[in-house]
Amino acid sequence: MPELPEVEVVRAGLQAHVAGRTIARADVLHPRAVRRHVLGAEDFTGRLAGLRIAAARRRGKYLWLELSDGEALLAHLGMSGQMLVQPGDAADEKHLRVRLVFEDDGPELRFVDQRTFGGLALADLVEADGTSLPGPIAHIARDPMDPAFDPAVAVRALRSRRTEVKRALLDQTLISGVGNIYADEALWRSRLHWARPSDRLTPAQARTLVDAATEVMAEALAQGGTSFDALYVNVNGQSGYFDRSLDAYGQEGRACRRCGSVIRRDPFMNRSSFSCPRCQPRPRRSN
DNA sequence: GTTACGACCTGTGGGC
DNA sequence: TGCCCACAGGTCGTAA
Ligand SMILES: [Zn+2]
Numbered sequence: 001m002p003e004l005p006e007v008e009v010v011r012a013g014l015q016a017h018v019a020g021r022t023i024a025r026a027d028v029l030h031p032r033a034v035r036r037h038v039l040g041a042e043d044f045t046g047r048l049a050g051l052r053i054a055a056a057r058r059r060g061k062y063l064w065l066e067l068s069d070g071e072a073l074l075a076h077l078g079m080s081g082q083m084l085v086q087p088g089d090a091a092d093e094k095h096l097r098v099r100l101v102f103e104d105d106g107p108e109l110r111f112v113d114q115r116t117f118g119g120l121a122l123a124d125l126v127e128a129d130g131t132s133l134p135g136p137i138a139h140i141a142r143d144p145m146d147p148a149f150d151p152a153v154a155v156r157a158l159r160s161r162r163t164e165v166k167r168a169l170l171d172q173t174l175i176s177g178v179g180n181i182y183a184d185e186a187l188w189r190s191r192l193h194w195a196r197p198s199d200r201l202t203p204a205q206a207r208t209l210v211d212a213a214t215e216v217m218a219e220a221l222a223q224g225g226t227s228f229d230a231l232y233v234n235v236n237g238q239s240g241y242f243d244r245s246l247d248a249y250g251q252e253g254r255a256c257r258r259c260g261s262v263i264r265r266d267p268f269m270n271r272s273s274f275s276c277p278r279c280q281p282r283p284r285r286s287n
Numbered sequence: 288g289t290t291a292c293g294a295c296c297t298g299t300g301g302g303c
Numbered sequence: 304t305g306c307c308c309a310c311a312g313g314t315c316g317t318a319a
Contacts (some may be wrong), residue, residue, distance in 0.1 A: 003312055032296085061313075079313055080297080095297085115296045117313060163290065172314085179312050225312090229299095232312065249312090270293080271311070 002077045004143055004177030004217050006225035006232055006240065007061050010083050013235030014056035014065065014109075017085045022052045022068075022103040033097035033111060036074075036136070037121040047122055048073070048100070060143045060176025064123075064134050072125050072134040078117030084110045085235045114231065143177035144214035145221075151214070155206040158198055165201060166194035166273060169213065178213050181226055181249045184274050186213035188248035193280040194266075194273045219245065248274040 002010070026048040028034055028041040037044045052068035063083075064072040075083070084093070085107045098111040098120055111120060123134035131148070133140075141157065142149045157174035158165070168174055169183045178186070187194055189212040192205065201209070220226055224240030228250070233239055243250075247257050252265040256276040266273045 006312070076314080077312090078296095079311070113296095114298070115311090115313095117296065161289085167290085170313090181312055228312085231298095269291090271313095 002061060002081070002225070002232060003179035003182050004061060004145065005182075005220035005242070006227075007058055007063060007077060007177075008145065008221055009225050009234045009240065010077070011056050011058040011063050013085065014063070014083060017107070017235055018053050018065070018100075018102075018109050019055050020053065021106065023048050023050065023100055024103040025049055025101045027099040027101075028097070029092075029099065030097040030116065032116045033113060033119050034121060036119050044120070044122060047071075059133060059137060059146070060140050060172055061179070062134075062137045062140060066125075070125065072123050073120060074123045074134040074136060075111070075120050076118050078113060078115060078119070080114040080231050081118030082110075082112045082231075082233055082237075083235050084112055084233075084237060086110050140172050141174055141176045143175070144210070144217060145177070149214075151207060151210045154210045155203060158206050158210070159201055159203065161198045163198055164194060165192060165196045165198040165209070166268065168198040169209070175210065175213070177217065180271055180273075181246070182213060182217050182220065184249040185216045185247060188274075188276060188280065189216060191279050193275060193282050194268065196283045248276065250274065 026045040028045055031041050034041050034044045054066040054068060057064050057066060063075045066072055087107050093112045095112050095114045096110055097113050100109040123136050125132045126135045126138050128138040154175040158168045161168040166183050166187060169178050186209055190209045192209060220242040223242040226242040227239035228243055248263060251263040251274055254263050256263055256279060259278045261276050261278040263274055264277055
């Protein structure tokens, strides 16, 4: 699903609805949802009972709940994960994977995930570059909404890679939070073709791209994120509206808003890249 | 260490 | 109706 703006919408919902509450019980309904918790589902549920949720945090597309014992409940939504705040008497969702029940009388927190690429795990917090992070994601780069994000660092990282610029932009260890939608939008705004060699971008081009990614994700967050269907929703099951503002992603056959050319689709990493043939010409060889 | 690819899942929509 | 294929907001393990 969910790229940075959509995950941030979920984080804010968790902060509002579960921070400060104490977990009474956790149920794992599908073992694959906790496959990253190496000690297994029993250990996972056993250790959560009785812990209080202090805060909901995020880096890139990863979320975590800071717990009262100093651990973190780390979550990734994968392609189809949802965090839903639901009354306990609401019927189980078809793809309900994990349920958290609280000691108060308030609603449950449900992790629902059709494709099961997402998951939850308990992890220790570690110190990385002056920031407390769950150990398993200590290698993930800062995202553009991080107050300590340094665009110059991201520019250097992108230009150090011998690969296509879109591959670099999607590499979460260089800059985090960008996925297929916002990569295509940032490239369109920067007038760069996705196959341009990342290490041959000028510093100014790379900076334009980083700034475009930052801006498009901020605009998307203001619209509640991007959603084409009921798979991508906030904790109350509602979709965002940024799909109306997309200029490239999913726009094959439509006119480019800038030049009127017909937006094309190319196969890319078993998915798609959308771009404008005139604004984003294919690289010849060396640029 | 870097890079590229298929695997991991479930579901939907289109063509025949 | 049904079958088969293409495709979907992501990462991860493996191999070169
Ligand atoms: Zn154009």
